[in-house]
Amino acid sequence: MSxxxxxxxxxxxxxxxxxxxxxxxxxxxxxxxxATEIFAEKGYAATSTSEIAQKAGVAEGTIFxxxxxxxxxxxxxxxxxxxxxxxxxxxxxxxxxIEMPYERAEDFFRALAKDRLKFVxxxxxxxxxxxxxxxxxxxxxxxxxxxxxxxxxxxxxxxVLHFQEKGQIVxxxxxxxxxxxxxxxxxMILVHVLILxxxxxDEEEEIERxxxxxxxxxxxxxx
Numbered sequence: 001m002s003x004x005x006x007x008x009x010x011x012x013x014x015x016x017x018x019x020x021x022x023x024x025x026x027x028x029x030x031x032x033x034x035a036t037e038i039f040a041e042k043g044y045a046a047t048s049t050s051e052i053a054q055k056a057g058v059a060e061g062t063i064f065x066x067x068x069x070x071x072x073x074x075x076x077x078x079x080x081x082x083x084x085x086x087x088x089x090x091x092x093x094x095x096x097x098i099e100m101p102y103e104r105a106e107d108f109f110r111a112l113a114k115d116r117l118k119f120v121x122x123x124x125x126x127x128x129x130x131x132x133x134x135x136x137x138x139x140x141x142x143x144x145x146x147x148x149x150x151x152x153x154x155x156x157x158x159x160v161l162h163f164q165e166k167g168q169i170v171x172x173x174x175x176x177x178x179x180x181x182x183x184x185x186x187x188m189i190l191v192h193v194l195i196l197x198x199x200x201x202d203e204e205e206e207i208e209r210x211x212x213x214x215x216x217x218x219x220x221x222x223x
Contacts, residue, residue, distance in 0.1 A: 028066055030056040035073050040125040043132045044074050071137075078129055078140055105163040106211050113185045113207045120193050128194075153178060184214045 024032070034056035038047045049070050053060040067073040102108040120127055134140045153175060160174040169177060188210045192201060 027056070027058050027062055030058060031063055031066065031073070032077060036077055036125050036129065039074065039077070039132070040128040044070075044129075044136075049073075074129075074133065074137070075139060077126075078133060078137070102159075105168040106215050108159060108163070109181055109185065109214055110207060110211050112181075113188065113210060116185060117189050117193070117203070117207070120189050124193070131194075156181075181214055184210060 031052065035047075035052045038051055038055060047070075049063050050060050052073070053063055056063075063073065067076060102111070130140070134144055156178045157174040160169060160177045163169040164171060164174075188206065192199065192206070
């Protein structure tokens with residue numbers, strides 16, 4: 001098992017144990033690992049519990065002893081991840097980063113882009129599951145909506161207002177600034193990590209150009 005695989009699996013086990021308040025058995029860990037890999041590769045609808053059981057090296061009945069349905073298994077993986085890590089694009093250490101002092105608005109957006117790009121690369125399987133399934137699973141979608149509105153927006157709003165007071169961001173509703181920033185940063189990450197992962201690019205330069213476009217637009221306005 002690679003270090004990268006161990007990290008996301010350890011995170012998943014920790015989160016599910018926090019939700020269930022019970023320590024996972026070795027068979028449950030194997031089921032979670034197998035389900036996560038197959039859901040990420042094929043999607044929830046195209047995955048059967050027999051495939052998961054075969055990959056995990058357990059009887060199919062073992063899965064149903066721990067999870068009543070395939071959907072319960074999906075929610076046991078994605079639910080804790082959404083609750084603990086999501087919003088706006090999964091939330092590990094996001095609160096710490098967003099509360100750091102930044103002299104300029106572009107410094108904040110640069111740090112945000114670097115942090116989220118690194119996070120996505122380290123958690124590809126979980127993110128693929130969320131991208132595939134959140135739009136089609138009402139329970140997960142509702143959790144994401146709540147996190148986005150109650151946690152992420154409230155924190156970003158403070159940052160936006162701070163830089164608006166300093167005259168570094170245009171006078172516009174904070175939600176519009178947040179939406180624009182999220183669209184540009186997430187778009188950059190999706191292209192380079194998920195859509196065109198083999199396309200060569202200089203990461204530092206790409207982040208700089210992305211922040212430039214966000215702050216100054218595509219009309220070539222000077223700084």
